[in-house]
Amino acid sequence: xxxxxxxxxxxxxxxxxxxxxxxxxxxxxxxxxxxxxxxxxxxxxxxxxxxxxxxxxxxxxxxxxxxxxxxxxxxxxxxxxxxxxxxxxxxxxxxxxxxxxxxxxxxxxxxxxxxxxxxxxxxxxxxxxxxxxxxxxxxxxxxxxxxxxxxxxxxxxxxxxxxxxxxxxxxxxxxxxxxxxxxxxxxxxxxxxxxxxxxxx
Amino acid sequence: xxxxxxxxxxxxxxxxxxxxxxxxxxxxxxxxxxxxxxxxxxxxxxxxxxxxxxxxxxxxxxxxxxxxxxxxxxxxxxxxxxxxxxxxxxxxxxxxxxxxxxxxxxxxxxxxxxxxxxxxxxxxxxxxxxxxxxxxxxxxxxxxxxxxxxxxxxxxxxxxxxxxxxxxxxxxxxxxxxxxxxxxxxxxxxxxxxxxxxxxx
DNA sequence: CAGAGACTAGACAGGTCTGTCTGGTACCGT
DNA sequence: ACGGTACCAGACAGACCTGTCTAGTCTCTG
Numbered sequence: 001x002x003x004x005x006x007x008x009x010x011x012x013x014x015x016x017x018x019x020x021x022x023x024x025x026x027x028x029x030x031x032x033x034x035x036x037x038x039x040x041x042x043x044x045x046x047x048x049x050x051x052x053x054x055x056x057x058x059x060x061x062x063x064x065x066x067x068x069x070x071x072x073x074x075x076x077x078x079x080x081x082x083x084x085x086x087x088x089x090x091x092x093x094x095x096x097x098x099x100x101x102x103x104x105x106x107x108x109x110x111x112x113x114x115x116x117x118x119x120x121x122x123x124x125x126x127x128x129x130x131x132x133x134x135x136x137x138x139x140x141x142x143x144x145x146x147x148x149x150x151x152x153x154x155x156x157x158x159x160x161x162x163x164x165x166x167x168x169x170x171x172x173x174x175x176x177x178x179x180x181x182x183x184x185x186x187x188x189x190x191x192x193x194x195x196x197x198x199x200x201x
Numbered sequence: 202x203x204x205x206x207x208x209x210x211x212x213x214x215x216x217x218x219x220x221x222x223x224x225x226x227x228x229x230x231x232x233x234x235x236x237x238x239x240x241x242x243x244x245x246x247x248x249x250x251x252x253x254x255x256x257x258x259x260x261x262x263x264x265x266x267x268x269x270x271x272x273x274x275x276x277x278x279x280x281x282x283x284x285x286x287x288x289x290x291x292x293x294x295x296x297x298x299x300x301x302x303x304x305x306x307x308x309x310x311x312x313x314x315x316x317x318x319x320x321x322x323x324x325x326x327x328x329x330x331x332x333x334x335x336x337x338x339x340x341x342x343x344x345x346x347x348x349x350x351x352x353x354x355x356x357x358x359x360x361x362x363x364x365x366x367x368x369x370x371x372x373x374x375x376x377x378x379x380x381x382x383x384x385x386x387x388x389x390x391x392x393x394x395x396x397x398x399x400x401x402x
Numbered sequence: 403c404a405g406a407g408a409c410t411a412g413a414c415a416g417g418t419c420t421g422t423c424t425g426g427t428a429c430c431g432t
Numbered sequence: 433a434c435g436g437t438a439c440c441a442g443a444c445a446g447a448c449c450t451g452t453c454t455a456g457t458c459t460c461t462g
Contacts, residue, residue, distance in 0.1 A: 016438080035322075038420065038421080048439065048440040050440075050442095054437095057421090059420070059421090110319065114315070114371055114375070117375055118319040119235070135376060162376075163388060167364030173318070174315070174332060179360060180360070180364065186361060191392065194395075217408080240449080249409065250410090250452090252409055254451070
């Protein structure tokens with residue numbers, strides 16, 4: 001009875017570590033990183049300070065873990081999207097559709113990575129490197145889908161889609177979310193409608 | 202002789218206040234708002250603490266003043282751009298051209314307003330209201346120019362140009378600035394090339 | 403010349419921050 | 433039965449934060 005019961009997750013993710021990470025993610029995203037102190041995290045996570053510093057020797061390490069997990073979740077979500085038998089073009093639109101839906105949901109406060117970067121000026125900082133990694137992934141995903149669609153200008157158009165993504169999340173957080181979403185839809189249509197013409201250099 | 206000599210600016214902007222504002226602007230933009238303390242500002246501005254609190258009773262008021270001034274500067278720059286005898290279309294492209302040049306310059310760290318908003322979660326906060334005001338102005342400018350260009354879909358396309366602007370500054374700050382700039386150029390071409398078709402609702 | 407207001411210099415209060423350390427409990431595999 | 437490890441509770445150090453206050457200088461104005 002006191003043995004390991006069926007599905008209890010213990011090895012990979014101990015409850016306290018999970019609680020810390022979940023609490024930190026919620027607070028960091030909702031209020032900003034510098035605005036949230038360690039004391040608040042451990043209190044709301046119901047964890048002792050020593051336990052916290054056992055898992056995350058430094059606040060910055062927790063921030064990196066927070067972003068890393070966020071990135072993993074998004075990658076998994078994107079992969080799950082492509083599981084169905086959809087064409088590359090349909091999958092691309094689905095990515096923006098899902099993103100737009102999230103952006104219109106409650107508590108949306110923009111891109112966690114962009115927001116984090118605003119608080120970490122040094123591009124060499126681990127946090128910024130994590131941000132760069134996530135962005136490189138997204139750009140790669142766009143380029144991959146566009147290539148699969150047979151577009152010869154995949155690199156250029158992928159860059160444009162990254163612009164639109166960043167614009168949509170910023171606009172959704174700061175202006176009107178629904179409007180940002182629909183504008184993005186139109187923009188994608190127009191951008192993809194363009195016959196891959198003279199790509200300047 | 203001891204009277205007000207010609208061009209000496211004294212009434213509207215006393216040297217200490219200007220120094221505070223300039224120092225704060227440089228530090229806030231380069232390092233983030235929460236990351237910069239009052240003590241640091243007064244030291245680098247060479248101003249006494251009492252003087253600082255005389256001009257800005259609260260740090261938040263200084264932040265608002267910083268953004269307000271930034272907004273005024275951008276509005277003035279945009280107006281100066283339209284002074285020449287250019288068509289609306291040319292002026293629109295010029296706006297993005299100048300913005301792109303700044304984004305490629307040294308010390309560029311993204312949009313001051315977006316970055317500030319990342320540190321102020323409450324949309325009702327004066328800082329956020331200032332951000333909203335600035336964004337409303339830019340959107341209005343876009344719509345105005347597009348209307349002057351005779352586009353029937355000015356509102357929709359203006360929204361798209363706002364997306365592209367936000368995407369460009371984010372991309373320039375986080376990825377490759379020159380690339381973000383050139384991608385934006387292509388994107389604008391494609392978006393404006395689209396024959397203002399069926400605007401969804 | 404007198405007084406008001408902007409300025410300098412810096413001590414101070416009260417709070418919050420990150421990170422360390424002590425001390426003690428409970429469960430684990432061996 | 434035992435040692436290691438994860439955990440809890442909370443005091444503590446030292447730095448830094450915003451904002452106040454005292455005390456005195458300088459300059460312009462009436």
